[in-house]
Amino acid sequence: MISKxxxxxLAIFLTISALLLTNSRAGFGSVAISVFLLLVLSANxxxxxxGSTIKSIMxxxxxxxxxxxxxxxxxxxxxxxxxxxxxxxxRFTAYPHMxxxxxxxxxxxxxxxxxxxxxxxxxxxxxxxxxDRAHSDYLEIAMNAGIPAATILVIACGxxxxxxxxxxxxxxxxxxxxxxxxxxxMQLGLHSLVDFSLQMPAVSYxxxxxxxxxxxxxxxxxxxxxxxxTF
Numbered sequence: 022m023i024s025k026x027x028x029x030x031l032a033i034f035l036t037i038s039a040l041l042l043t044n045s046r047a048g049f050g051s052v053a054i055s056v057f058l059l060l061v062l063s064a065n066x067x068x069x070x071x072g073s074t075i076k077s078i079m080x081x082x083x084x085x086x087x088x089x090x091x092x093x094x095x096x097x098x099x100x101x102x103x104x105x106x107x108x109x110x111x112r113f114t115a116y117p118h119m120x121x122x123x124x125x126x127x128x129x130x131x132x133x134x135x136x137x138x139x140x141x142x143x144x145x146x147x148x149x150x151x152x153d154r155a156h157s158d159y160l161e162i163a164m165n166a167g168i169p170a171a172t173i174l175v176i177a178c179g180x181x182x183x184x185x186x187x188x189x190x191x192x193x194x195x196x197x198x199x200x201x202x203x204x205x206x207m208q209l210g211l212h213s214l215v216d217f218s219l220q221m222p223a224v225s226y227x228x229x230x231x232x233x234x235x236x237x238x239x240x241x242x243x244x245x246x247x248x249x250x251t252f
Contacts, residue, residue: 062204063200115148155217181202182203188238
């Protein structure tokens with residue numbers, strides 16, 4: 022895999038390095054889960070050629086050495102945040118107030134773009150920092166647009182998973198690309214529980230591009246399998 026699909030471990034390595042530098046607990050955790058699922062769902066059909074063992078060992082050793090160096094430089098801050106515990110995070114103090122706001126206007130919400138103004142009314146004295154976003158995409162869209170609209174949006178974002186999961190059995194050589202659409206969607210879904218990832222244009226545009234590419238490959242594999250069976 023290291024010698025034949027070098028781009029995959031490189032992509033994972035770059036992502037983990039970026040997460041270490043941002044000190045994001047939710048980001049680190051959701052990506053770790055999704056990378057594990059990606060490796061589970063992807064078919065490992067890359068066979069090493071003769072004489073590539075030493076090369077693979079050298080590449081793996083280099084990756085481990087660089088990762089260890091990065092963690093030594095920036096891992097302490099992440100480790101401290103991981104040990105801090107979720108209950109100490111101010112967002113978990115603010116969430117009950119957001120839920121109360123949703124319950125007061127469950128069907129239509131308070132209107133798109135009104136979170137900042139509405140939360141100023143609902144926040145209690147226990148919330149000591151300023152919240153311009155809910156730090157939970159699910160709570161924010163439910164608070165702004167209502168529970169029905171939030172439900173429709175979540176279902177719409179998750180619909181591609183049906184096509185992608187059903188295509189995993191077709192075209193084993195493309196499973197990594199199909200699985201990528203699944204795991205990146207799951208990663209953002211998990212991260213959005215405690216953050217506002219999809220409100221960042223760079224993140225949402227990249228997600229749409231990856232899912233579109235994975236969907237195209239999945240549909241192609243399914244059509245190819247059907248045509249092969251037909252003839």
